Amino acid sequence: MSGYVEGIIILLFINGIAAMGVSLLTGFTGVFTLGHAGYMAIGAYTAAIMTVRFGIHWLPAIVAGGIIAMVLAYLIGVPTLRLMGDYYAIASIGLGESIRLVLENWQSFTRGARGYPGIDNYTTLTVAAAFFVVMAALMFYLIRSNFGRAFKACRDDYIAASLLGFNTARYRVLSLSISAFYCGVAGALMAGFLTFIQPVMFDLNKSTELTAVVVFGGLGSLSGSLIGTAVITLVTELFRPISQYRMLIYGAVMVIIMVARPEGIMGQHELGPRFIKSLFKRNNGPSKAVEGSDGL
Amino acid sequence: MSDILQQQQPLLSVMDLHVSYGAIKAVRGFNLDVYPGEIVCVIGSNGAGKSTLMNAIMGNVKRQGGQVLFEGKPLDGQSFQIVTKGISLAPEGRKVFAPLTVYENLMMGAFPVNDKAKVKKDLEWVYTLFPRLRERMAQYAGTLSGGEQQMLAIGRALMASPRLLLLDEPSLGLAPIIIKDIFRELKRINEEGVTILLVEQNARQALLLSHRGYVMQTGQLVMEGDAKELLHNPDIQAAYLGTGKKTH
Amino acid sequence: DTIKVGYLAALTGDWAAYGQTELNSAKLAVDEINAKGGVLGKKIELVPYDFRTRPEDAVNAFRRMAENDKVVAVIGANGSGINIATAPLSTKYKIPQIGTVSTNLNVTVTPEGKLNPYMFRICFTDPYQGQVIAFFTAKNLKKMKAAVLYDVGSDYSQGLRDFFMQSYKKLGGAIVADQGFRAGTDVDFRAQLTTIRDSKADVLVLPNMGKEMALIMKQARELGMKDIVFIGGDGYGDFMWEIAGPSMEGSYWINHVDPADPAMKPFFDSYKKKYNDECKEFVNGVLAYDSVYWLADAIKRAGKADSTAIRDALEKTKDVKLHHAVMSTDPKTHNPMNKTAVVLMAKNGKAVYYTKIQPK
Amino acid sequence: MNDTVLKLDHVNKYFGGVHAVQDMSFTLEKGELAGLIGPNGAGKTTIFNLITGVYDVDSGGILFGGEDITPYKTYEVVRKGIARTFQNLRLFPRSTVLENVMTACQQHYQYNFFEAATHMGRWKSLEGKIREQSMILLERVGLAELAEQAAGTLPYGHQRRLEIARALSLQPSLLLLDEPAAGMNPDEVQDLNGLITKIHSDFDLTILVIEHHMELVMEICPHIVCMNFGAKIAEGDPDHIQNHPEILKAYLGEEVLEA
Amino acid sequence: MDTLVQQIINGLSLGSVYALIAVGYSLVYSILLFSNFAHGGFLVIGGYICYYTLAALGNNIWLSGLTAMVGAGVIAILVERLAYKPIRERTNVTLYLLIASMGMSIVIENVFVVTVGGRFRALPPVIPTDPVNFFGLATTSAFDLLSLAMAVLFLTALQLFLSKTKWGLAIRAASYDLRTSGLMGVNVNRLISIVFFVAGFLAAVGGIFLSVRYTLYPQLGFITIKAFVAAVIGGLGSLPGAVLGSLILGLAEMLTAGFISSQMRDLVVFGMLVLTLLWRPSGLLGKQVSEKV
Numbered sequence A: 001m002s003g004y005v006e007g008i009i010i011l012l013f014i015n016g017i018a019a020m021g022v023s024l025l026t027g028f029t030g031v032f033t034l035g036h037a038g039y040m041a042i043g044a045y046t047a048a049i050m051t052v053r054f055g056i057h058w059l060p061a062i063v064a065g066g067i068i069a070m071v072l073a074y075l076i077g078v079p080t081l082r083l084m085g086d087y088y089a090i091a092s093i094g095l096g097e098s099i100r101l102v103l104e105n106w107q108s109f110t111r112g113a114r115g116y117p118g119i120d121n122y123t124t125l126t127v128a129a130a131f132f133v134v135m136a137a138l139m140f141y142l143i144r145s146n147f148g149r150a151f152k153a154c155r156d157d158y159i160a161a162s163l164l165g166f167n168t169a170r171y172r173v174l175s176l177s178i179s180a181f182y183c184g185v186a187g188a189l190m191a192g193f194l195t196f197i198q199p200v201m202f203d204l205n206k207s208t209e210l211t212a213v214v215v216f217g218g219l220g221s222l223s224g225s226l227i228g229t230a231v232i233t234l235v236t237e238l239f240r241p242i243s244q245y246r247m248l249i250y251g252a253v254m255v256i257i258m259v260a261r262p263e264g265i266m267g268q269h270e271l272g273p274r275f276i277k278s279l280f281k282r283n284n285g286p287s288k289a290v291e292g293s294d295g296l
Numbered sequence B: 001m002s003d004i005l006q007q008q009q010p011l012l013s014v015m016d017l018h019v020s021y022g023a024i025k026a027v028r029g030f031n032l033d034v035y036p037g038e039i040v041c042v043i044g045s046n047g048a049g050k051s052t053l054m055n056a057i058m059g060n061v062k063r064q065g066g067q068v069l070f071e072g073k074p075l076d077g078q079s080f081q082i083v084t085k086g087i088s089l090a091p092e093g094r095k096v097f098a099p100l101t102v103y104e105n106l107m108m109g110a111f112p113v114n115d116k117a118k119v120k121k122d123l124e125w126v127y128t129l130f131p132r133l134r135e136r137m138a139q140y141a142g143t144l145s146g147g148e149q150q151m152l153a154i155g156r157a158l159m160a161s162p163r164l165l166l167l168d169e170p171s172l173g174l175a176p177i178i179i180k181d182i183f184r185e186l187k188r189i190n191e192e193g194v195t196i197l198l199v200e201q202n203a204r205q206a207l208l209l210s211h212r213g214y215v216m217q218t219g220q221l222v223m224e225g226d227a228k229e230l231l232h233n234p235d236i237q238a239a240y241l242g243t244g245k246k247t248h
Numbered sequence C: 001d002t003i004k005v006g007y008l009a010a011l012t013g014d015w016a017a018y019g020q021t022e023l024n025s026a027k028l029a030v031d032e033i034n035a036k037g038g039v040l041g042k043k044i045e046l047v048p049y050d051f052r053t054r055p056e057d058a059v060n061a062f063r064r065m066a067e068n069d070k071v072v073a074v075i076g077a078n079g080s081g082i083n084i085a086t087a088p089l090s091t092k093y094k095i096p097q098i099g100t101v102s103t104n105l106n107v108t109v110t111p112e113g114k115l116n117p118y119m120f121r122i123c124f125t126d127p128y129q130g131q132v133i134a135f136f137t138a139k140n141l142k143k144m145k146a147a148v149l150y151d152v153g154s155d156y157s158q159g160l161r162d163f164f165m166q167s168y169k170k171l172g173g174a175i176v177a178d179q180g181f182r183a184g185t186d187v188d189f190r191a192q193l194t195t196i197r198d199s200k201a202d203v204l205v206l207p208n209m210g211k212e213m214a215l216i217m218k219q220a221r222e223l224g225m226k227d228i229v230f231i232g233g234d235g236y237g238d239f240m241w242e243i244a245g246p247s248m249e250g251s252y253w254i255n256h257v258d259p260a261d262p263a264m265k266p267f268f269d270s271y272k273k274k275y276n277d278e279c280k281e282f283v284n285g286v287l288a289y290d291s292v293y294w295l296a297d298a299i300k301r302a303g304k305a306d307s308t309a310i311r312d313a314l315e316k317t318k319d320v321k322l323h324h325a326v327m328s329t330d331p332k333t334h335n336p337m338n339k340t341a342v343v344l345m346a347k348n349g350k351a352v353y354y355t356k357i358q359p360k
Numbered sequence D: 001m002n003d004t005v006l007k008l009d010h011v012n013k014y015f016g017g018v019h020a021v022q023d024m025s026f027t028l029e030k031g032e033l034a035g036l037i038g039p040n041g042a043g044k045t046t047i048f049n050l051i052t053g054v055y056d057v058d059s060g061g062i063l064f065g066g067e068d069i070t071p072y073k074t075y076e077v078v079r080k081g082i083a084r085t086f087q088n089l090r091l092f093p094r095s096t097v098l099e100n101v102m103t104a105c106q107q108h109y110q111y112n113f114f115e116a117a118t119h120m121g122r123w124k125s126l127e128g129k130i131r132e133q134s135m136i137l138l139e140r141v142g143l144a145e146l147a148e149q150a151a152g153t154l155p156y157g158h159q160r161r162l163e164i165a166r167a168l169s170l171q172p173s174l175l176l177l178d179e180p181a182a183g184m185n186p187d188e189v190q191d192l193n194g195l196i197t198k199i200h201s202d203f204d205l206t207i208l209v210i211e212h213h214m215e216l217v218m219e220i221c222p223h224i225v226c227m228n229f230g231a232k233i234a235e236g237d238p239d240h241i242q243n244h245p246e247i248l249k250a251y252l253g254e255e256v257l258e259a
Numbered sequence E: 001m002d003t004l005v006q007q008i009i010n011g012l013s014l015g016s017v018y019a020l021i022a023v024g025y026s027l028v029y030s031i032l033l034f035s036n037f038a039h040g041g042f043l044v045i046g047g048y049i050c051y052y053t054l055a056a057l058g059n060n061i062w063l064s065g066l067t068a069m070v071g072a073g074v075i076a077i078l079v080e081r082l083a084y085k086p087i088r089e090r091t092n093v094t095l096y097l098l099i100a101s102m103g104m105s106i107v108i109e110n111v112f113v114v115t116v117g118g119r120f121r122a123l124p125p126v127i128p129t130d131p132v133n134f135f136g137l138a139t140t141s142a143f144d145l146l147s148l149a150m151a152v153l154f155l156t157a158l159q160l161f162l163s164k165t166k167w168g169l170a171i172r173a174a175s176y177d178l179r180t181s182g183l184m185g186v187n188v189n190r191l192i193s194i195v196f197f198v199a200g201f202l203a204a205v206g207g208i209f210l211s212v213r214y215t216l217y218p219q220l221g222f223i224t225i226k227a228f229v230a231a232v233i234g235g236l237g238s239l240p241g242a243v244l245g246s247l248i249l250g251l252a253e254m255l256t257a258g259f260i261s262s263q264m265r266d267l268v269v270f271g272m273l274v275l276t277l278l279w280r281p282s283g284l285l286g287k288q289v290s291e292k293v
């Protein structure tokens, strides 16, 4: 495999992990976020500082990146997740930007906006793939369990959910924490991939991209989120030779996918025999037919 | 009575209507005529396609086949165009505008009417019909009780001063006494010249009120005829009117 | 059969204005060289890639240049963060890269002091520029009370501020106000300027990009700060006059290039002719243009279009005459040696040569 | 047998100027099947909302099994054993019929996060149980064939039954049904009658049902509470209620039922 | 004391710039209930139209301003027709609209990047920016007074339209339920087009103001983020809320930067956003209709 392709695949794995996290929160729990790049930043800096400054092995450092992001998300989530819909979304812009701001200003620890160079190149294809496979398996399992149903209940109708005995606030915070863990790990892997990180890498554009791939993969479809990640990455790579028109196409693809398939590439189905069967049933499954109340 | 009607041109005719949702065929080749001055009801069990029929007439769901004529002319286009022709619908499930007040909801109903004096008169009439709405004029519709919302939905449809009034399960969630009031009032407005097409689960009441009735089953027409005849048809009685058991 | 040279340019995103000018200028240089027969008898072919101002995208672009396009060298990008991220790749693929305006030390030398053997730069560095600004402020202007207003989110800005403050304090100056902002969402600097006004600073140092500096000056004058002197770094661009207008008058700009230098005139003229546009982001334009010439010279000296040989030739650069300067590279740091800084002064609607500085 | 399951003790609730529930008191004994009737806007649904903690009471107490449940949050109340259906349907429309029930059913077959994320431990056996239980309930309400259909596409009447199944799967001791027969034709109401009496005895439940279909309430509820303007106006057996002059006037209409 | 007054004036004038943007943004939110991230794009379109027509029409700000407003309004309608209408007709999940609007904003930005380039362009000083002195206490620019006046003017006009006409009522009804509004005889598509026209129109006003003050470049729309935040603080869909939120945000930013820490300005601002929302979950003037169960 050429290094170029390998680089893209590693990036796909990393972004895929982050997208799964956002997918859990936005697609399955119905909490719309525009700030998750902030948690990637936390993961990246934790891993970078642990490996470079304290000489800790990269494996615990990556896990620690995820955990610190998770703890922070929990602390942030408890008060803020009481906000609903666009209100949380806008607040999350603020939260993500605030994380970045702290990293930029805390120069003694993070070296500020100038970035953190000299990180070990520990994210090899094998490492990225291993993390991806394990975390994807866990996430696919999780959504097909009692927790998965609870998240979806909170998404679809939080009043009904609480009347089925779910502590919806708790599940929202839990979902946020898990998603932050995923983003944290993705960030830590990113640090080892690029060997250099800068707060500006984790800006609003990055957050937006994470949410965008989840939405047009299909809200409530994990495989959809991964396909969305692949599509976006491939679009930007394939069109690289036409350099400056690339972002124009990127934006247009985003619009066209939403217009052509507002429910996202996968709707809320998972890639599998059932989905493939439904493709041949002349109609695009039950999701389209349902009107009425919906998440968010 | 219906013989005389038959000689006139129908106000509304639905011919060979087909509607489906994805793979589900909700209405398959339904026919129906409503003559001026009539009250016509459509009865049928859950999921028979009655609401779909109403929505298809209003241009609120896509018709896959067939035709709808109003006064002999094709009734096409989107719902807002259909409304201006003098048809209004009180939809199933009430669909009141939750963040608007009761008064504002009623004024939305009067949207196609440009005559201010007429709107005022109608408003007064609706308020008399449902005194509860007058009491709750300034309350947000979303916080009304279920029955109050139903009154509002009917009132809102009346505010459009339609020539043809479509009602989708008007009695849903209403107290017995209110149902009686409403049915009495429907009779009265019908006598004033408003033609009514009604979908009801409360088939007995509906047939008692109507001139003619249609029975719908899995999207198809299974029987039509004079309301009184349907009321006494044993099959209908068995299937839609309960077994005739009464509570006292 | 051509010599392929990669170009990393920010063609989209926040730096697009600078990236587009760089690419245009580089193309101009390539055309000129090719028109004269190319180097070693071969024509140079530019392979430009955009990187969306994102390091992870730049890394992919670099790999693609190295593997698919088989470039012998890479020029760009107009941001240090990008070059620090691509540095390991330049070593891995043994492809030299020339940073145009990559002023961060860590582009060529790691924090541990190890040289990135394949990374070069044509510009001077942040510490050097910071030192120049401090020196000029304290020694030439004799102003000892300075305020700084910098972009918290920019590596360039933060670096320049740090190094300026270090040197300035050493020279006995006092920082009476140290204010920050964030480019992108912040366009209104009056709160910071009000604080600076109250601090009675007699000079305001602006280690920023052109647009922000222009807005700051304009707003400062609006706030009635009539006497304060503005000093900025190499973010200067002629477009700032359109934004700030008369507020520019009397400000000083440390720069790589003197735009009025007769040696530069042909470049500006052909740029205008080719693109029907002034080269307003001229620092980027000139440095990109000369980077191509520098690289062409190195290839010639190497005698073959082989990337390792080119690297060696770049490292051995000594007194190579480019358009904007005479270039020598320090083999230990890959920084330009003894590159004098030009100080421009804004006067009567344009920036004119004021002095040259080379602090010890 | 004679222990009190639910006791409302002088409960009051205001919405701005509207005194929606006025000094309401009644009790339900264990195993009762009671009806709550009254004109539109009388405050019936509000009572359900107060019991389940969706709204807070302004004054008074609500005792469930002797314990005052007014301070509890909704989900805590539910876990104590109260389940309800909604006047305005509140299913998860995009989920399948089966998933709707499983979501509720899982409350009684909890396994932990680790097991959920790895599908190890009790995951397999408990998921099997949840599915099995849910199917049993769907069969009870006659929806087993539609298990894989999205709930939002079911006809209205079926959705009501699904809500009942979902509430039942919480294994409550008190079941609150808010207009379960709305939108059903008389024939279907008859079926529902049967269903309610059947689950009442089979699941050993106490049931309180709000209905405007008198043929249902009068037939199956030996104990009826009637309210108007937020206050109780009568309580008793069907005969008592049907002949109560105030109820005739305010609610049933003078000539009862038959038009 | 002087400083405080000056910072308050600074804050109010920054707030009035936000207000111009926030009103248009809130207007679209009030009908389609989604955050139209392409609003910043409309603003940029207005700015560029004005820039180029100014050059062509010999610096006549009234003429080119009008062209820009109408132009941006028409483009806003087109964007709605092309990108939003097909989505809203098929689903009522507003998130999809939101993503489409993000895509649209990327498209608009990059259309300008590839056509006119990323260069910063300054509009000629067609709007006066001379310093205005308040009793020797504080200084601001004439420009800020003008933009506050504009914001208030448009707000009042819009507010009257929304509360006094039946079309205004229809907008509010449609924002809750498009289909049922159609059943009331409201031509929903036309209504939405009108709303987008007005939003584009307003965006162009903002665009012209911003480009005069802060220069024009394809990413200019990005600064609307702060205006979004302001609209949220004020209560989404509430126009007076948008103005109130803007002024509060402007003040908070300036006072933070002036007296707490300029480096941490955003942190404090977003902290305030969260606190405000925790105190009033639908913003200061947002309507809180509790859901009936």
Ligand SMILES: Nc1ncnc2c1ncn2[C@@H]1O[C@H](COP(=O)(O)OP(=O)(O)OP(=O)(O)O)[C@@H](O)[C@H]1O
Residues within 6 Å of the ligand: A289, A290, A291, B021, B024, B025, B026, B044, B045, B046, B047, B048, B049, B050, B051, B052, B053, B092, D152, D153, D154, D155, D156, D157, D183
């Ligand atoms: N939005 C929808 N998507 C998919 N299927 C639908 C949708 N709406 C209705 N259906 C299906 O179409 C059929 C007819 O439904 P419709 O609502 O017209 O019945 P109805 O006669 O009004 O029933 P009810 O008496 O319960 O109101 C049913 O099988 C229903 O499941």
Ligand SMILES: Nc1ncnc2c1ncn2[C@@H]1O[C@H](COP(=O)(O)OP(=O)(O)OP(=O)(O)O)[C@@H](O)[C@H]1O
Residues within 6 Å of the ligand: B136, B139, B143, B144, B145, B146, B147, B148, B173, D015, D016, D018, D020, D038, D039, D040, D041, D042, D043, D044, D045, D046, D047, D087, E290, E292
């Ligand atoms: N959140 C609220 N805000 C304001 N008023 C409310 C609210 N909820 C209910 N009400 C009012 O309280 C009264 C009681 O409402 P409730 O829903 O309990 O009536 P109900 O007895 O269930 O009527 P129905 O049989 O029509 O469903 C009604 O008049 C209603 O308008």
Ligand SMILES: [Mg+2]
Residues within 6 Å of the ligand: B050, B051, B052, B092, D156
């Ligand atoms: Mg129906």
Ligand SMILES: [Mg+2]
Residues within 6 Å of the ligand: B145, B146, B147, D044, D045, D046, D087
């Ligand atoms: Mg009720």
